[in-house]
Amino acid sequence: MGPSRFQARGWGQERFGQHGRLLPYVQHADYPLTKAALIQAMRLRIGKTVRALKRFLLADGVKLEASSRCQLKCVVCPTAKGENRKGTIGWGDLTLETFERFVRNNRRIRHIELSNWGEIFLNPALNEILSVAHRRGIKLTANNGVNFNSVRDDTLEALAKYRFRSLTIAIDGATPESYREYRRGGDFNRVIANIEKLNQFKRRHRSRYPVLTWQFVIFGHNEHELDRARAMARSLGMNFSPTFNAEGWGPQFSPVKDRDLVRARSGIGAASFTEFREKYRRELVMPCQDMWLSPQINWDGKMLGCCVNVWGDYGNVFESSLDECLAGEKYRYAQKMLLGHAAARSDIPCVKCHFYQRHALTRTLASSWPLRIARRVLLAKAV
Numbered sequence: 015m016g017p018s019r020f021q022a023r024g025w026g027q028e029r030f031g032q033h034g035r036l037l038p039y040v041q042h043a044d045y046p047l048t049k050a051a052l053i054q055a056m057r058l059r060i061g062k063t064v065r066a067l068k069r070f071l072l073a074d075g076v077k078l079e080a081s082s083r084c085q086l087k088c089v090v091c092p093t094a095k096g097e098n099r100k101g102t103i104g105w106g107d108l109t110l111e112t113f114e115r116f117v118r119n120n121r122r123i124r125h126i127e128l129s130n131w132g133e134i135f136l137n138p139a140l141n142e143i144l145s146v147a148h149r150r151g152i153k154l155t156a157n158n159g160v161n162f163n164s165v166r167d168d169t170l171e172a173l174a175k176y177r178f179r180s181l182t183i184a185i186d187g188a189t190p191e192s193y194r195e196y197r198r199g200g201d202f203n204r205v206i207a208n209i210e211k212l213n214q215f216k217r218r219h220r221s222r223y224p225v226l227t228w229q230f231v232i233f234g235h236n237e238h239e240l241d242r243a244r245a246m247a248r249s250l251g252m253n254f255s256p257t258f259n260a261e262g263w264g265p266q267f268s269p270v271k272d273r274d275l276v277r278a279r280s281g282i283g284a285a286s287f288t289e290f291r292e293k294y295r296r297e298l299v300m301p302c303q304d305m306w307l308s309p310q311i312n313w314d315g316k317m318l319g320c321c322v323n324v325w326g327d328y329g330n331v332f333e334s335s336l337d338e339c340l341a342g343e344k345y346r347y348a349q350k351m352l353l354g355h356a357a358a359r360s361d362i363p364c365v366k367c368h369f370y371q372r373h374a375l376t377r378t379l380a381s382s383w384p385l386r387i388a389r390r391v392l393l394a395k396a397v
């Protein structure tokens with residue numbers, strides 16, 4: 015396939031990349047870079063900015079993990095290795111009773127993200143949680159990711175019936191062989207069959223929800239399957255979102271081999287998080303924003319602040335309250351520390367995190383004038 019008309023005019027990936035503003039959104043648009051794809055990317059960016067602004071102003075969203083348990087043995091995952099089980103995160107499920115109490119006591123919360131370290135579909139009370147949220151008009155998502163290997167039929171139906179908003183399904187490969195290289199214990203064909211069944215329920219309930227996204231972590235063993243996976247995602251009615259091998263979890267498993275191919279075919283314009291950061295002087299993902307936009311709560315009520323934190327907590331929202339935890343001295347201090355307005359303090363979990371160690375948030379917020387304004391607003395909310 016030759017270059018598109020748009021690329022031929024010089025708006026190819028490189029030029030686009032120099033601006034570095036829309037790149038993370040292009041990954042959701044169809045490849046190659048056509049004018050329509052760019053418009054779609056711009057819409058996504060604007061939509062995401064508006065949603066973030068709304069969440070900041072209304073403070074109406076949290077992340078509340080439905081289950082920290084997982085049945086797979088993904089190679090470098092701290093849950094699969096048993097590290098999370100022994101630490102702050104632990105091993106358990108959100109109960110229906112605590113979920114009901116939480117939404118009753120926090121009526122301003124209108125959006126709850128349920129996924130983080132575990133597989134939400136292992137929670138035996140999930141159907142009831144979906145039903146309660148639907149009755150109360152609360153939007154549920156699992157955008158952090160699910161493996162979708164073990165989902166009961168009645169749960170698949172509940173996702174469509176109760177208008178579960180969006181699901182990101184981790185499928186790192188377009189064949190059973192490449193999929194199981196990393197998702198040990200998982201079954202590619204079962205995941206695809208579950209997606210097809212869910213699509214049938216969506217049709218039966220005339221629901222466009224949940225919106226489905228295929229997340230593809232690019233490894234050396236699956237990089238050649240990017241285009242095939244993108245085409246499969248499209249045929250299943252899913253968005254396609256390639257991403258990179260995690261950093262900060264020790265030596266990389268199966269690093270990318272053909273960096274040029276990944277740069278070109280991923281739609282991200284880089285071959286790793288590090289390369290993206292060096293090239294565009296900002297982060298591809300910025301979990302620190304959870305501390306303001308959508309604080310992460312563990313399944314047992316521990317306030318974690320963000321989805322990366324496994325080192326400590328800022329109180330317990332089930333034992334005290336959400337507002338008390340967010341207004342606590344430790345939480346406010348962490349926010350100021352992240353913005354570079356307070357010195358590192360050893361009791362703040364962030365000091366152990368690679369995002370803080372390389373000043374990820376302060377650097378990103380210094381990278382353009384709108385973000386410099388955003389920094390002032392975030393700081394005002396932290397004081």
Ligand code: SF4
Binds near residue numbers: 371
């Ligand atoms: S520095 Fe790490 S632990 Fe702290 S908010 Fe950012 S991502 Fe979370």
